[in-house]
Amino acid sequence: MRSLSVLILFIFIAGSLLSGCGRLITRPTPTAVATAQEASVVTPHATSTPVPWTPAPTATPTPTPTPIIYVVQAGDNLLGIAIQYGVTVEALQEANAITAPRLLQIGQELVIPREEEGLANQPTPTPTPLPFQIANVGFYETPVGSLWYLGEVINNTGASIEQVQVAVSLYDDEGEMVATGSTFTEFDIIPNEGKMPFALLFTEPPSDFSHHQVVALSGVTVAHWGRNYIDLTIESDHGEASGERVYVVTGQVKNTGQHDVEQIRMVVTAYDAEGRVVGIRRGGPETQTLGVGESSSFRVSLSPLGGQVVTYTVQVQGRRIE
Numbered sequence: 001m002r003s004l005s006v007l008i009l010f011i012f013i014a015g016s017l018l019s020g021c022g023r024l025i026t027r028p029t030p031t032a033v034a035t036a037q038e039a040s041v042v043t044p045h046a047t048s049t050p051v052p053w054t055p056a057p058t059a060t061p062t063p064t065p066t067p068i069i070y071v072v073q074a075g076d077n078l079l080g081i082a083i084q085y086g087v088t089v090e091a092l093q094e095a096n097a098i099t100a101p102r103l104l105q106i107g108q109e110l111v112i113p114r115e116e117e118g119l120a121n122q123p124t125p126t127p128t129p130l131p132f133q134i135a136n137v138g139f140y141e142t143p144v145g146s147l148w149y150l151g152e153v154i155n156n157t158g159a160s161i162e163q164v165q166v167a168v169s170l171y172d173d174e175g176e177m178v179a180t181g182s183t184f185t186e187f188d189i190i191p192n193e194g195k196m197p198f199a200l201l202f203t204e205p206p207s208d209f210s211h212h213q214v215v216a217l218s219g220v221t222v223a224h225w226g227r228n229y230i231d232l233t234i235e236s237d238h239g240e241a242s243g244e245r246v247y248v249v250t251g252q253v254k255n256t257g258q259h260d261v262e263q264i265r266m267v268v269t270a271y272d273a274e275g276r277v278v279g280i281r282r283g284g285p286e287t288q289t290l291g292v293g294e295s296s297s298f299r300v301s302l303s304p305l306g307g308q309v310v311t312y313t314v315q316v317q318g319r320r321i322e
Helices: 002-025 078-085 089-096
Strands: 068-071 109-112 133-141 147-154 161-171 177-184 195-202 211-221 232-241 247-255 261-271 277-283 295-302 311-320
Touching (some): 078 089, 078 109, 078 211, 089 109, 133 211, 133 277, 147 161, 147 277, 161 195, 177 195, 195 261, 195 277, 232 311, 247 261, 247 311, 261 295, 277 295
Antiparallel strands (some): 133 147, 147 195, 161 177, 161 211, 247 295, 261 277, 261 311
16 A cells, blocks of 8 residues: 555656656747847948038138149249249249249249239239340350350449349251250349359250350349348459369458358359350358458369360359348
C-alpha cells in the first residue's frame, strides 16, 4: 500500500515537469519593442531656403562691375598701361598701392581702376614729353645672345626733369618693326643741363635688323622735389683700367648743400673714343650719411660692354635728412 502511494506521487511530479517543458517548446510570438538607434550622420546638402513668415525688407542690389586685371608684360610701364585703359598713372598707383612705379615685375597683376561717373568716357590726356636730347647710343651683344642698348639723356630743356623714359624699336630691311622696348634713366631726376644714362636689354633680339629708332616716351618738369637732394659734388676723381675688362673710378663725394644727406647713390658712365656709352655702373660712397660740408671716398668698378674706356662721368644724388 505504501509502495502504491509512492508510485502515485512519482507519477504526479513527472506530469508536472512534462507540462513545464511543453511551455518552453511552444514559444509565444515576440512583441516588437522600440529600440533606440544611433542616429546616422547626414551630410548636409544645399537646399532652398524657406521663405520666412515675415520677409525682411531687402535692399535692391547694386551691380558690382567685374574688376579688370592686367598682367604686366616685358617692357610694360605704368604710363603705357594707363594710356591703354584710359586712366591716370596716379589712379593706377593708388589702386595697387604702388610706391615704386619703376619696379614693376613681369607677371605682376594690376587692378585697373574705374573712373568716377562722368569721367570714365573722357580721354586721359597724354603729357607730351619735353624735348630732351638722346645721344651717345650703342648696341652690344652678350655671350648669351641678348643685346644691350646703351645711351644717355641730355637735359637741354631749361628745367630739371623727371619720369624720363625712352622707347627703342628695331626694324628690318622692309621697315617692319621686329622688336621694341622701353626703359627709364638710371636716376629719376635729371638736373637742368645735366645728363643721365639708360640701358635697355633685348633678351631675345631678332637675328638681324637694319635700323632702329629711339624716341622720348615720357618726361616732365620736376613739380615737387620732396627729399631729393642734388647738392653733392664729386672731387679728386680718377679713372683707370684694371686689367683688360675692368675700369675703376675713385674719388670723393662732398655735401656742398645746406642740409644733412643720406641714401647717397652714384652712377658712373663710361665712353669710348667715339663718345658712345659703353658701360654703366651704380655705386655709392663708403659713408651713406653726410653732414653739411662732409666728404666720403668712393670706388666704383665696371666692365665695359664695348671698346676701350676713354673717359667717364659720375652722377650723384641723395635724400635730405629731415
